[in-house]
Amino acid sequence: MTPTETKKSSLLGNLTVQILIAMLFGAVLGIYIHNNYDVPFAKxxxxxxxxxxxxxIRxxxxxxxxxxFTTLVVGIAKLGDIKTVGRVGGRALGWFFSASFISLLIGMFWVNLLKPGVGLNLLNVDLTAAAEVTGNTHSFSAINFIEHIIPKSIFEAMSNNEILxxxxxxxFFGLAAASIGSFAKPVINAxxxxxxxxxxxVNYVxxxxxxxxxxxxxxVFAIKDLNDLVITYVKFFSSFLVGIGSLWIFLLAVGFVFLGKRMKTLLKHIVSPLIIAFGTTSSEAVFPKLTEELERFGIKDKIVSFMLPLGYSFNLDGSMMYMTFASMFIAQAYGIHLDLGTQMTMLLVLMLTSKGIAGVPRASLVVVAATCGMFDIPIEGIALILPIDHFCDMFRSATNVLGNALATSVVGKWEGESEPELSE
Structure with a gap:
């Protein structure tokens, strides 16, 4: 095989290239089906x-x-004493809540400035499509919030993939193992x-x-009429892209401040997880791959093992930005004016309630619907954003991955647990 052929083979074997090709062919096939076959066949x-x-995804x-479970327990045990765990955990939570607050603010700023919901025609909105989401909000209370966080059985939590x-x-398991010391080493090693x-x-999956x-x-493209979506939702989606683009600029700027030139290397490592999250609308789908890539980037496994599981529960920057944006959009569409104080209260409510819904299907929409109900905004307004939510979810899922990769890398550097990237 010639050097040129070898290079082409290597390129085609690259996961990122394969995924991009798959996205292109998927879109072409979906559009072809939508334009050439009737609705029942397309469905x-x-x-x-x-x-x-x-x-x-399964x-x-x-x-x-x-x-x-295994990586977080091992990570806590390797961190050593409770003091170290507390310090790293404190830095992690400090970063997570700061990033979440700024993400919420960015969403609130742009939706107030661009006003995508003002003057929207509410006729012919399919309210039945929102029933699946709004039906889940009746039980969204403080009691269920706590129940969702605290497991009554680790086996039940694992069977339902309740990450938080x-x-x-x-x-608790990791701290107990660390406190026992050498006696727990066989378990930790296993x-x-x-x-x-x-x-x-992960490599096989x-x-x-x-x-x-x-x-x-x-x-998605087989059942979505792109022309109708663009005409109806161009203002909402373009405003959302401005907001999510601003959040990316902020996150990348922060990354360059803390990581310097290594930020470019980090982006090279996470481009594949970013594209997978974008294509599948699932940041959860890249958790294992992201773990692997961050370790290759040079973050010690004990930091990655500790940070990523926490990040997937507390640090969903893209989803946070979308929550304030969507909530305010619905209020604007119904002509409901919310003063600054009410908006800030909504922001704080979203800040707290969003931390307990990791792993909940369509979690962002459920939280938005619940929040609208708290502030007397018609929760059936969720139907306004459902037709285009999948495309918004692509961007916010990728943003969640970027935010967690950045948080893990920066905390790793703060802890002195970052080193030159590992060889493949």
Whole structure:
């Protein structure tokens, strides 16, 4: 094989390139089906082709629970004493809440400035489409908020992939193991070896990523009329892109401030997880791959193991920005004026309630619907954003991945646990 052929083979074998090709072919196929076949056939095609995405996401979900548990427990044990765990945890939570607050502010700023909901025509809005989301808000209370955070059974939490509950159990388990000392070493060593086996499984699961992205993209484009969406939602979506773009600029700027030239290297490592999250609208789907890439970037495994599970529960920057943006958009669409004090109260409510919904399907929409109900904004307004929510979810999922990669890298540097990137 010539050097040129070898280079082409290597390029085509690159996961990122494969995913981009899959996105392109998925979009082309979906648009073709939508334009050339009737609605029932397109719907049936969409349901069937999305099975590819379902298979990929379920494969990832299969390994998330054991990966979070083993890596977080090992990470806490390797950190050593409770004082170190408290210091790293304090820095992590400080970063998470600061990033969440700024993300919420960015959403609030742009929705007030651009006013995408003002003058919107509310006729012919399909309210039945929102029933699935608004139906989940009746139980969204302080009691259920606590119940969702604290596990009553680690096995139940693992079977449901309740990341936040697994994190809570793992922290207690890790701290207890660290306090025992050498007596717990055999258990920690066994969990360490288990985590490496699971990470090896990641390589096998990622082989299915292009197929998953292809199925997800083709399924959506087959049933969505892009012309109607663009005409109806151009103001909302363009305003949202301005907001999410501003958040990316902020996150990248912060990254360059703290990481310097290494920020470019970090971006090279996480480009594949970013694209997978974008294509599948699931930041959860790249958790194992992101763990692997951050370790290759040079962040010590004990920091990655500690930070990422926490980040997936507390640091969803893209989702946070969307929550204030969508809530205010619905209020504008119904002509409801909210003064600055009310908006800041809404922001704080979102800040707290969003921390307990990690792993909940369509979590952002559920929180938005619940928040609207608290502030006497019609929760059926969720129907306004449902038709385009999938495309918004693509951007916010990728933003969540960027935010967690950045947080882990910066805390790793603060702790002196960052080193030159590892060789492949």
């Amino acid at each position: 049936e095609f969409s349901d069937k082709i999305k099975i590819l995405a379902t298979v990929f 494969l990832v979900q299969m390994i998330i629970s054991p990966l979070v 509950q697994i994190v809570i159990f793992s922290i 969990l360490d070896k288990t985590s490496h086996i699971i990470l090896k499984m 990622m082989k299915f990523a292009p197929l998953g992205v292809f199925g997800a993209i083709a399924g």
